[in-house]
Amino acid sequence: MKTSSALRKKPALKRVKVRFGRPPKELAGEVDARILNAARKVFLERGLEGASIDEIAEVARSGKPTIYARFRDKRALFTAVVTRDILSRIAEFKVEVPTGATIEARLISAASTLLHWGLDGERIALMRLAIAEARRFPDLASTVGRTARDLSTELGVRLLGELTQSDELRSLPAFAPKQLTTTARFFLDLIAVPMLFRALFEADLKTLDAEIDAHVARSVPFFLAACRRGGVS
Incomplete structure (x- = not known):
């Protein structure tokens, strides 16, 4: 015969909710x-x-x-990858303001850091792929090109502004606030663009990487001489 305790109703198991859909x-x-x-x-x-x-x-x-x-589809995913890995990386780039005895030494250090970072193998490979698909993605190609130029110019303005704050160059017209955007673009066109162009068409990036420091060491004095003589306008 069952005891009264055995006849007691067992407590119901608590139901666990399982969530589906998007993650938190x-x-x-x-x-x-x-x-x-x-x-x-x-x-x-x-x-x-x-x-x-x-x-x-x-x-x-x-x-x-x-x-x-x-x-939406593979094209949308490709667009997102290119946008993130090219444009977002430019916007996120951070470089500590280098120390050096002269503005030339500080600029050389900063420019070399920027180029070694920018000519990363995977980043260049993705840029090559985006260029190869430019005919099928004309809007993406033009947007990436234009936005990359704008973002890199902003980066150049920030870099030059920080480097020349406590130097005699801040008194030069080329480094006046209203002129700094043009000066930054000249700096990038002279120093960064030639190496980037070569990187897009040369397979051996290691050889190119080894040439960066010498290229920057030649280009920065030329840039500074132009700024001091009023050649940037």
């Missing part, structure tokens, strides 16, 4: 970064045509629905 906000950024990193890897290995969302999902350890919830 604190994880969403990590998922986005994982997808973009995986897409960059696959695009660089396969090209735009050879890449597939299936392979990107596998590399990202993510489901295809998760990718399509964020990016």
Whole structure:
């Protein structure tokens, strides 16, 4: 015969809620970064045509629905990768203001740091891929080119402004606030653009990287001489 205690009703198990759909906000950024990193890897290995969302999902350890919830199609994903890895990286670049006995030494140090950072192998490979797809992505190509120029000019303005604050150059017309944007563009066109152009067309980036310091050491004195003689306008 069952005892009264045995006949007591057992407490009901508490039901656990299981959530589906988008991850919480604190994880969403990590998922986005994982997808973009995986897409960059696959695009660089396969090209735009050879890449597939299936392979990107596998590399990202993510489901295809998760990718399509964020990016309309492969073209949209490619656009996001190019925008993040070229434009966002320029905007995020930080360089400590170098110390040096002269403005020339400080400028050489800063410019060398910028070029060694900018001519990174994967970044150049992605730029090459974006250029190769320019006919199919004309809006992307023009937007990236224009925005990259604007962002790099802002970076140059910030760099030159910080480097010349406590130097005799701050009194020169080339470094006046209203002229600094033009001066920064001249600085980048003289020092950064030639090396970037070579990087896009030369396969051996290690050889090019070894030439950066000598190129900067030749170019910075020329730039400063032009500024001192009123040649930047």
